[in-house]
Amino acid sequence: MTTAQRPIGSGFDASSTTRNVLGSTDLTGRIAIVTGANSGxxxxxxLALGSAGAHVVVLDRDTTRARSALAGISAEYATMDLSDPASVDAVAEEFVASDRPVHILVESAGIMAAPLGRDTRGNELQLSINYLGHFQLAARLWPALRAAGSARVVSLTSLGHRHSPVMFDDPNFEHRAYDPWAGYGQSKTAMSLFAVELDRRGQEYGVRAFAAHPGSIVATGLKQYLTTEQLVAAGMVNPDGDPILDPSKQLKTPEQGAATPVWCATSPQLAGMGGVxxxxCDIAEIVQPAGSDTTDLGDFNDLNGVLPYAVDPQQAERLWELSEKLTNVRFL
Structure with a gap:
């Protein structure tokens, strides 16, 4: 059953934290896989899932940093590079061989506004790391997701999806000029569409999927390709480089930003729902594009809602087919 793309009145808001949305939730006995968990x-x-009792499996390029940051929770670690298909396959195959279920998969790792780069298959690097690597990971973990009986997959999208739809005729910038924000936007639109189609295909097996926009969190590795001047112009930091925190403007702490993916992964309010x-910490409304140029961070006047193309079922199915072609991975 398709879930309507409209708020459900969760009772949470932009300032809610992971602690708020978890409340007394007990995840003892659950296994949660999280990518990109060394920071941000x-x-x-x-940390939130582990503090609620889940056993956390961290997949990250820097497991040493992750181990230090996550000391004190039940966790295990595996080094994985999302831009390397062999690395993704090896990690997923090792987990599936352990004959354990995956109850929660949070696909959090990513890069933003990076210069042009390509993976070993020739795919543009932001599309590769932010989306295609996660598509392949979920595909390889599919037996473990099904084995859970009731699983949730959360893909990290962004307000940045407004920078670009998926450009099906040239997703890898082979015939058009490269723009870092267009590449980022396309990858985040892809993450949203992935949740739509995965949920449609997976719900008969008890696997539900959600796309989560965390907000603009400056205290993460995503800012590595941005100058202080760009961040100041976007209203994200002051001239001294200090973060400006205002949840009403999507300027959040990491704890506030992680609240939405954690809510998607655990909330009983979302029982029987998915693909949104x-x-x-609520389902977003669909908003119509303003019609202005969206190649600059400062162009976003309405900071809430999702554009129609990022939740369109036909585009989601088309992206699925393209993803199988670009990764050479058959899913489901």
Whole structure:
């Protein structure tokens, strides 16, 4: 059953934290896999799930940093590079061979506004790391997700999806000029569409999927390709480089940013639901494009809602087919 893309009145808001949305939730006996958990959103997500009793499996390029940050929770670690298909396959195959279920999969790792790069298959690097690597990971973990009986997959999307739809005729910038924000936006639109189609295909097996927009969190590794001047112009930091925190403007702490993916992964309010784009710990509304140029961070006047193309079922199915072609991975 398709879930309506409209708020459900969760009772939470932009300032809610992971602690708020978890409440007394007990995840004892649950296994949660989190990518990109050495800092920022992934770290806060892993900490929250682990603090609620889940056994957390961290997949990250820097497991040493993750181990230090996550000391004190039940966790295990595996080194994985989302841009390397062999690395993704090896990690997933090792987990599936352990004959354990995956109850929660949070696909959090990513890069933003990176210069042009390509993976070993020739795919543009932001599309590869933010989306295609996660598509392949979920595909390889599919037996373990099904074995859970009731599982949730949370893909990290962004307000940045407004920078670009998926450009099906040239997803890898082979015939058009490269723009870092267009590449980022396309990858985040893809993450949203992935949740739509995965949920449609997976719900008969008890696997539900959600796309989560965490907000703009400066205290993460995503800012590595941005200058202080760009962040100041976007209203994200002051001239001294200090983060400006205002949840009403999607400027959040990592704990507030991680609240939405954690809510998607655990909330009983979402029982029987899926395939929706969520923000501020609720299902978002669909909004219409303003018609202005969206190649600059400062162009976003309405900071809430999802554009129609990022939750369109036909585009989601089309993306699924393209993803299988670009990764050479058959899913479901």
């Amino acid at each position: 959103l992934g770290l806060q997500t892993a 784009y969520c923000e501020d």
